[in-house]
Amino acid sequence: MTDIKERGYARPEVLVSTDWVAQHLSDPNVRIIESNEDPLLYPARHIAGAVEVDWTKDLNDQLRRDYLGKSGFETLMSRIGCTRDTTVVFYGDKNNWWACYAFWVFHLFGHTAAKVMDGGSLKWEKEGRPMTKEVPKYPASKYVAPERDDSRIRAYRNHVLSHVEGKKPLVDVRSPEEYAGTRLHMPDYPNEGALRGGHIPGAASIPWGRAINPDDHTFKTAEELRAIYEKEKGLKKDDDVVVYCRIGERSSHTWFVLTYLLGYPKVRNYDGSWTEWGNLVGVPIEK
Amino acid sequence: MAAIPEKLARLLAMFSGMEDRSERIQLLIDIADRFKRVLVPERIASRPYPKDKLVPGCESQAYVWAEELPDRTLKFYFAVENPQGISAMATSVIFDETLSGAPPEQILQVPKDAIYTIFGNELSMGKSMGLMGILAMVQNYARQQIARTGDPAAGPS
Structure with a gap:
């Protein structure tokens, strides 16, 4: 596949290659986030340093059919050690289907410093890149989120x-x-x-x-x-x-x-x- | 009516009492780690695998074979072509370890919701379709075996 910048995208900066991710694994301003349909995948193996955001328990309100609210998002971001300035990079199974879902939910809270790893976890795995079972621990951060804004990208x-x-x-x-x-x-x-x-x-x-x-x-x-x-x-x-x-x-x-x-x-x-x-x-x- | 195979019944009882999500996930990963034991041997099939062994609707590209044993029960073999198909691998191991060698009549009694007992009710639609498809394929083999060899429960005709 051609280089991302040569594909003619309107906003090419939101998509990063597996090479880019490999080069930013230790970047303190970047948090790699795996989001999957299959909850077995992250515990079995993931990119070193990546945290998991689980679509069922992290992104959804557990009592009403809705996404988490402001305080829930703040708790999530604090748990994975993100600040408002952290660039989050999503990847996952199923050709990034769930990664894009998490990307979208993060945008409801205005966290637009976000990217998606092109090809998802299967591309990373097929390239023979290293993976680990070790779950990283990051110091809890102070994250203040705005109220969720459903007006621009969500339809009722x-x-x-x-x-x-x-x-x-x-x-x-x-x-x-x-x-x-x-x-x-x-x-x-x-x-x-x-x-x-x-x-x-x-x-x-x-x-x-x-x-x-x-x-x-x-x-x-x-x-x-x-x-x-x-x-x-x-x-x-x-x-x-x-x-x-x-x-x-x-x-x-x-x-x-x-x-x-x-x-x-x-x-x-x-x-x-x-x-x-x-x-x-x-x-x-x-x- | 036949009961479900005893080994599977014991396994389902264990999963149904499991409330800790992390414990369930770790157990399923450990089970999937045994997948090589149930992988279809070369003497049964080699790549490219025939389409009629492919589980319909399974995004992990799972395949199922059955071999008749001398006692007229079946030994099941599997392939999962998507390296990320860990749930399909775990399902394959569970069905080999609990249904291979079981009376086909008992295999037909396994309910579809066994998949939810094993994986929990959070399964997405796509995943449940694939995993239930593996069970359906195993049960199809059991059905064919009964048709071929007769149902002992039916008695002499």
């Missing part, structure tokens, strides 16, 4: 309904089967079910993984991404776009692509996604 169901009525662009990043409504959820699946199968009216189907090169797990070039999102699906850079999936994690990956790699100024992630919309009384769906 009422916004989405207005979006539908205004015929503005929506992107459904789930699999084609989920989009078509032929696959709803696993039998007996306890967490992410929906009563109805289908998609939000007017949404374009662009599975999140299309942004990734399957051979080395890096992001495609800006030209390749524009071919998918713009030439094939008709999005335009100045569109007001809402992205969604099932619970908002896959769509945060697409939010990252549109916002940082293609430079779209207004993209919001609807984290209620299909688990909310597919169960919501009084809203339309399409199959």
Whole structure:
């Protein structure tokens, strides 16, 4: 894959290579953060010095369906030894799907000194780079967070309904089967079910993984991404776009692509996604 | 109706009583470390593995084989092509250690939610689909074995 700076991204500084991470492992201004779907991965092996941010217990409120609040974020950042000036670098499994989710949640708190390691942990591992089981300990920091700002990059169901009525662009990043409504959820699946199968009216189907090169797990070039999102699906850079999936994690990956790699100024992630919309009384769906 | 295999029942009882998340994770990592013991041997299959052995919906690219033993039970073998498929590896080890050599009728009684008992209810949808797919594949082999050799519980026809 070509050098990140040569891929034509709008904001290339948010993406760093495995080489860059290897060179910054001891940088006191950088905190490497692993965020995975699989909770077994970090304890089994991770990049030396990396801390874990777990999507279930660290990013979500445990009693209401929402993200952590200001004090919870301050506690998290203090635990991993970050200040407002620390540059956080996310990486993880599944082509950085969960890393982008954590990146998005950090942006809700204005922690924009954030990057993603291109190719994620699988690329690092396939390159034969060293990994460890040792969990690092950093001195607790003093971190003062602003109140979470949901207004810019997060969409709620009422916004989405207005979006539908205004015929503005929506992107459904789930699999084609989920989009078509032929696959709803696993039998007996306890967490992410929906009563109805289908998609939000007017949404374009662009599975999140299309942004990734399957051979080395890096992001495609800006030209390749524009071919998918713009030439094939008709999005335009100045569109007001809402992205969604099932619970908002896959769509945060697409939010990252549109916002940082293609430079779209207004993209919001609807984290209620299909688990909310597919169960919501009084809203339309399409199959 | 047959009960589930005793070894698996004991394992599920242990996991269901496990409240400490870190303890569960560490135990599953330790189990996954035994994966080489259940890896499909060359005499059964070699790369590229046939698509009909691939577990549908498993993002760790897990494969399952079954070999008939003299007592008409099955010995299961596995491959997990994604080096990060630790959960799939742990699942493979658990199913080999508890279902290989068990009566096929008992294997069919294993409930799908055994995966949640083992991994906990925090499993994401994608992961649960893959791990349940491994169980479904093992149970398909058991079903085929019963069809081939007859169900002793049904008695003489």
